[in-house]
Amino acid sequence: MTDWLAGGHRRDLAIERIHAAAADLIARKGMAGLNIDHVAAEAGCSRATVYRYVGGKSALRDAVLAEATARIAETIQHSAAAHTGSDRITHAILAALTAVRADPVATAFLATTTPAEVDEYLASNTRLASAATQLTGTGDDLIAGQWIVRVVLSLLFWPATDPAEERTLVERFVLPAFGT
Template sequence: MVRDDWVVGGDRRAAAAERIYAAAADLVIHDGLDGLDIDVLAARVHCSRATIYRHAGGKAQIRDAVLLRVAARIVDTVRHAVDGLEGPERVLTAITVAVDQIRADPVRRLMMSSGTVPGLSELHSSPVLSSLAAELSGLTDEDPQAALWIVHVVLSLAFMPIGDSRTEREVLQRFVTPAFAR
């Protein structure tokens, strides 16, 4: 009898977790964050609930892993977009690309339309996000408040747009970039 193993080769734990997170992201896109159900997820990846918990954790851990994967894609895109830029233009580009990426991602779009984001109150003050904001905008560690402010600006624009993209860019150029002019 041939055993049909649902995770084959390599690092089985990492492969199992990745398969679970990919299926969870798909479920979140279709059913929303609140609709993420461990039984449905287990059926989707053809395993037991115990396997889900063993390889990916509970519902909160899975949700966070899905959101971290979304964030990683956004950060990579912003990092590429600001490569070689400096000063106010780098800050402006980092903000606008981050906002565009947040709005374009199906998981983020779904969360914005629901009006609730798990952990949003902690998200805006995250030292990890502030550190990424500092790196992507070209700020130094000497001004952590500037990086925190950029996180607030990005999240505010992502959840409460100001007109169209042209208007938002003009607002950012008028009010944000002067704060970073040398």
């Protein structure tokens, strides 16, 4: 039997493997599927190893959600980087919708959490609001960032019939709020 932590820095390898197992469980079974025993079994380690390297269930959930958020933000950043002004705002919001819908952890989180959890982790998250203003190029207004996050969430929970309609909604109702 080979050591599953061979070939690199043990701590980093353990965390990566445990996070990957947790992300896979969330993607397949939703947030309720995140269970330390199941994560340990998926990662091929003991329950004690999970606690030693990543902490308990809430720390693991938070880390996996942070990784998904970082992946999504990077996708939006790459997609919106070449755009400016109102085109950047529109492009970033639409890219966010596409990136969230394509991410299995984000999709499972939104599908299997309560409105209070969505509010805690997304709508009221000041770091996410700050990222929204940076990605859209709208400045440092956290209230505007929280509103952008809520716009994205509303379109995720109540999508338009097609991408063209979503673009129209953003251009007609979001852009005027930024004076564009």
